[in-house]
Amino acid sequence: MASKDVLIIGGGIAGMQAALDLGDMGLQAHLVEKNPSIGGKMAQLDKTFPTNDCTI
Amino acid sequence: MRQKPRYVEASRCTACGACAEKCPTKVPNEFNFGLDEHKAIYKDYAQGIPSVYTIDPTHCRIFQGKKCGVCAKTCQAKAIDYEQKEKFVDLNVAAVIISTGYELFDATRISEYGYGRLPNVISALEMERLLSAGGPTKGHLTRPSTIRAEARVRELAKRIKKAETDQDMENLGRFQAELKWLEAQIHKHHTATKLGFIQCVGSRDFRFHKYCSSFCCMHSIKEAIIAKEHEPQTESYIFYMDLRTVGKGFEEYKVRGEKVSGLKYVRGRVAEILEDDEHNPIVYYEDTEERRVKSMTLDMVILATACSAPKGVNPLAEMLGVELDENNFIKTHPNRPLDTSVPGIFSCGCAQGPLDIPESVAQASSAAARAAEVVMTGGLALAM
Numbered sequence: 245m246a247s248k249d250v251l252i253i254g255g256g257i258a259g260m261q262a263a264l265d266l267g268d269m270g271l272q273a274h275l276v277e278k279n280p281s282i283g284g285k286m287a288q289l290d291k292t293f294p295t296n297d298c299t300i
Numbered sequence: 301m302r303q304k305p306r307y308v309e310a311s312r313c314t315a316c317g318a319c320a321e322k323c324p325t326k327v328p329n330e331f332n333f334g335l336d337e338h339k340a341i342y343k344d345y346a347q348g349i350p351s352v353y354t355i356d357p358t359h360c361r362i363f364q365g366k367k368c369g370v371c372a373k374t375c376q377a378k379a380i381d382y383e384q385k386e387k388f389v390d391l392n393v394a395a396v397i398i399s400t401g402y403e404l405f406d407a408t409r410i411s412e413y414g415y416g417r418l419p420n421v422i423s424a425l426e427m428e429r430l431l432s433a434g435g436p437t438k439g440h441l442t443r444p445s446t447i448r449a450e451a452r453v454r455e456l457a458k459r460i461k462k463a464e465t466d467q468d469m470e471n472l473g474r475f476q477a478e479l480k481w482l483e484a485q486i487h488k489h490h491t492a493t494k495l496g497f498i499q500c501v502g503s504r505d506f507r508f509h510k511y512c513s514s515f516c517c518m519h520s521i522k523e524a525i526i527a528k529e530h531e532p533q534t535e536s537y538i539f540y541m542d543l544r545t546v547g548k549g550f551e552e553y554k555v556r557g558e559k560v561s562g563l564k565y566v567r568g569r570v571a572e573i574l575e576d577d578e579h580n581p582i583v584y585y586e587d588t589e590e591r592r593v594k595s596m597t598l599d600m601v602i603l604a605t606a607c608s609a610p611k612g613v614n615p616l617a618e619m620l621g622v623e624l625d626e627n628n629f630i631k632t633h634p635n636r637p638l639d640t641s642v643p644g645i646f647s648c649g650c651a652q653g654p655l656d657i658p659e660s661v662a663q664a665s666s667a668a669a670r671a672a673e674v675v676m677t678g679g680l681a682l683a684m
Contacts (some may be wrong), residue, residue, distance in 0.1 A: 246394065246678055246679075247392040247393055247394045248394055248675045248676075249391065249392065249393045249394060249675075250393055250394065250395045250396070250397060250668075250671045250672075250675060251391055251393040251395075251396045251397070252396075252397045252399060253396065253397070253398050253399065253400055253616070254398065254399040254400040254401055254649075254651065255399075256399060256401045256649060256650075256660075257649065257657060257660050257661060257664070258399040258401070258648045258649025258650070258651070258660045258661070258663060258664040258667075259397070259399035259649070259664070260664075261660075261661045261664035261665060261668070262397050262399060262648060262664040262665070262667050262668040262671070263668075265664070265665050265668035265669070265672075266668045266671065266672060269668070269672050271671075271672060271675055274301075274391055274393065276301060278304075279344065280306065280342075280343065280344055280348065280352075280354040281343065281344040281345065281348030281349060281350070282348075282349055282350075283344075283345075283348070283349070284401050285401060285402070285425070285650075286657065287344070287345060287348075288331065288425055288428055288429060288432075289425075289428045289432075290428045290429075290431040290432035290433075290435070290439075290526065291431075291522065291526055292522075292657055293518045293519060293521070293522040293550070293553060293656075294518070294522075294547070294548075294549040294550055294552070294553040295549075296522070296525070296526065
């Protein structure tokens, strides 16, 4: 059977959102990240504009 | 796909942190831009996912051929495995999404701004770490020169003790004089309260990136507002060419910054940054509204460094066969903003150009939908 998996390269905010959406659609997503933790640049941020919400 | 070893068995590690507490090796913390240290077995940040510790083999004593093994002895879950090897995983996939993000522009390339040379000139991402409650200063706006001075004070205390036992009077006097000066400096300049934010560092600059990095105006305003929340006496000056606050609620945020948080927007590009003998940066700029060249002495300068394509993108693009644009971002077509030059490979987020978080998230959902379209139709959607 043909594969229904999706490869996502980069586990920052964009990669994580894409992986979650694909998972919600019932597809298998493989999220590849070079660092020990996912989150990317956004995990390094303190708050986000324009609402001053915390990032993590 | 190559899976790098963590030297910690992920299924066993409970992330209790006992290993890092006992580890004898300290390493500058890259996550916080070297403003503090972590151990050779570490997690990038407390909430990091997967919640598993990782050994840094370039610093761990075991990997330097020295005797240690403290973490393996401490670990109750028996998760430490120095023998772990890299694994190769074969994946058969129907679609690929490239979300490799961006890299900060290397501000040392603009030598007149003194980044890397002047301790109190930092990048905006370093500022985020200083403001963060989980950061090196637990959210206190300590000047980097003070962080360095504090480290030097600890070192001097040890040296003074040694000089005292050795009766080395010449060095003792020298160390004590340095300690006295440093302690006075730490007391005088502990917290940064007069901040300068410099926009377009590496972007909209014909020497480097011609494009606008799009999110820096907003994050500088945000950092200035948050700094004011942390320390109400903070004064912030934002040096800009033009403030591009394009997005839902962004213009209102800029106005709020000026009206509520008292930010001062100064139109003019900064020519040079020097420092006085107490590490206070002095900014030279042209105030284009008054048509005068001026200077201002500040406690700390924050550079809004450009969003650059990551260096590792070239081999990746070559491997996947996707085209890059002239700035090394993934090339996309305006009418199909998520499609790369290869059918079935999509890209989202800053991999294809500077984007803020709401735009990145929106693109990510769209890319997921495009990938699902391809997968669910068995590739038929590609032919359309």
